[in-house]
Amino acid sequence: MTDLDLASYMMDKTRMIDQALEKALPQTQDLSANLVKAMRYSLFAGGKRLRPILCLAGAEAVGAPARAALPAALALEMIHTASLIHDDLPAMDDDDFRRGRPANHKVFGEGMAILAGVGLLMRAFGLLAESGREGQAPSSLVFQAISVIARAAGPDGMVGGQAVDLEYEGREIDEELVAFLHSHKTAALISAAVTSGAILGGGGQAQVAALAEYGGKVGLAFQIVDDILDLEGDEALLGKPVGSDEALRKATYPRAIGLEKAKEKAERFKEEAVAALVGFGPSADPLRGLAAYLLARKR
């Protein structure tokens, strides 16, 4: 797949995701309209839609149409957005900017930002569960997808990683700690994105396992690149200030093993991710292209 093909693949999928998100969370006019406004503010703030794109690509890799995985894709973007809103709160990373605009709590206040995050989480699981009830997908597959995503987002995954992240701010760290953190805080949800897509696409057990491996490795490469961009990235492209990991003495690969070794590690994880796709034909080409894109990204 050429860079141009991948760019057009990502644009197509982004359009599909954005249209469906719009339908899943329309602006309301009732008394809680401001809450919906806060949820939509962050959901439509120009995120790269990587998790939902990976989810749709997971379904396609096992030979299903992308739309088979759409409910999981939407749920993943809502959960991810909720995590970013909470991550920016003063009680967490205390960031004022996200996705090139003021963080949710800077616009709507802390209380409303907390509620917007919780609201997005509930809507995410609600719409995924409803897709089974409404017969868009066999309910046994929807159950499996819900359980994979809930596990990856919860205390055994992203929330667990964030807890360790908070506890180790400013403390001495080593590579083992960073590996735990990255695999829980970031790679778990990215792996769940590809896996849940493959599950809803009706993939076999071995295919789902291979795609979980791909997602885990690509997720680790992605987070190392995130660490590197915080050191070397361009604020205008990133849409947020750089250097905040350093300021908070966060546990990152560059801090644990140095910048050059961190770059090598990201490259190795990307290669391992692509190697996990060995049993797949051209249907997994977008996933191969996405692995390279995630490594080379500047935002």
Ligand code: GRG
């Ligand atoms: C409310 C579900 C929930 C969790 C609370 C705050 C928290 C626990 C977890 C935060 C975890 C976190 C911030 C992980 C970092 C993941 C990461 C590298 C985000 C950046 O992702 P991109 O680059 O962002 O995909 P865009 O803006 O493009 O969507």
